[in-house]
Amino acid sequence: MTDSMTPLERTLTAIGQKEPDRVPLFLLTTMHGAKELNMSIREYFSKAEHVVRGQEILQKKYESDCYYGFFYASAEVEAWGGDVVYIGDGPPNAGRPIITSPHDIPSIDVPEVASCKNLEKITGCLKGLAEKSAGTIPIVGVVMSPFSVPVMQMGFEQYLDLMQYEPDLFWQLMKKNQQFCADWANTQLEAGANAICYFDPVSSPTCIPPDLYRKTGMVVAKETIARIKGPTATHLASGRSMAIIDDLATTGTAIVGTSALEDIGEVKKACNRRLTVLGNLNAIEMRRWTPAIAEAKVKETIARAGPGGGFILSDNHGEIPWQVPDSVLLAIGRAVKKYGTYPLDTK
């Protein structure tokens, strides 16, 4: 079967709550590019051109419907002066927290995106991907939400204590993080990203109760997303979403990334055409799937969330683990073509 739409047309039609030629697939591979170029993960992420080449190969190979300009989450903490710890078989991780006491918060300077050397390779990558795309393949940029990045800036435990016991310092940190986040998102849009994935796992009801979200993460999201000059997708990075769908729909975001712990059909129903649903293949389990299991999971997910558009098939976390084999990723791509062509066969 031949695709009649470009990946960008397919994605925009799905986000417009209509059925495109087939279900868009956002296979969010990052580190797999290093395998393709026969490099270590560290070497791969050291230069923009590596990631441009890697994304080009991966998009063609798995027939994914986007370029993913995401390097690794800890790049933002690196911009704030933190360390990045490289490992051989996983994403570079944040080192020790940069905020060791809440009382450091008032004196922390917000980094200027334009002067962050480590972010230059990411904007360089987005520029390279924009040339390759030539307006046919959506390019996804990524920010950590101002509300979730403190988990890396100061540690989750200390951050929960801050939220609970030091509201003034909490809001001071939010203001600083919002400034950086909006600046970083807009820099990526200027470099060529078509949309920004706003990673916000702490807002998930998995991490904080919905009533606390409404007083904190939702307020931060509304203010921040309003400052981002392009479309955004909120990804809860494996966290649940159902209890805050109505709230998420008011933040200005267009898409919600859902958890494998939820029924994606129910999430889509709750979204009620206000948000597009992205998800929710289990990225951790995927490592030991067979191609047959991958096909069955894709078929089931499309059957639950595909009808009517408003759905993009993806993993539930926003990053496919290094350990997931090619055979499974190729099977996912094949299965989308087999079961995701509209009109769907819902028998």
Place this chain on the structure above:
Amino acid sequence: MEQALLSVDRVKAGRIVKESCSASSPFTCLETLVVPALEEIGRRWENGDVALSQVYMSGRICEEIVDAMLPPGDPRRVDQPKMAIAVLEDHHGLGKRIVISVLRAGGYEVTDYGLGISADDLAKKAISDNVRILLISSLMLPAALHAKDAIAQIRKVRPDTRVIVGGAPFNFDTNLWKEVGADAMGKTASDTLALVRGMAAEVQP
């Protein structure tokens, strides 16, 4: 008690304990009031009905209450067998902190090996300290997979060491704990407390 904990009401939780428990029998208080409340909160987290922040705060409050009744070092604390906990390879320590709080609220002492420890160093420490029950927490999949190396090294020297693993990768792939060679997986901190109780009765001090 559960409601007081979920709403982070330290004063109310403390009052409930004071009114319900006799100072002379702190373990009865743990068994009948504190642990059941934490177990129910753990079950509700597993079902998606309460949030991690509530589990964390509940554990902290209960730990403080129990520390007041049974100060650290109190001979009545269940300090045998030797237990230790670590976060393998990264600096995400919330899961470890919650487990320590819940174990302490359950009357146990646990040695904290900290964050960012390598599989080799964890194995060396656990062997040299003759740890009988080792708890390994991980947030990232690679770290969870590397638990296998630590467990294999420990088992070579001390085959009867019990290992409980926990953290997001294990919750998203419920077969992973078997693959890494652990004896059990703690889906929640209170689940881990129940596992520790079962194992404590079996292992040699």
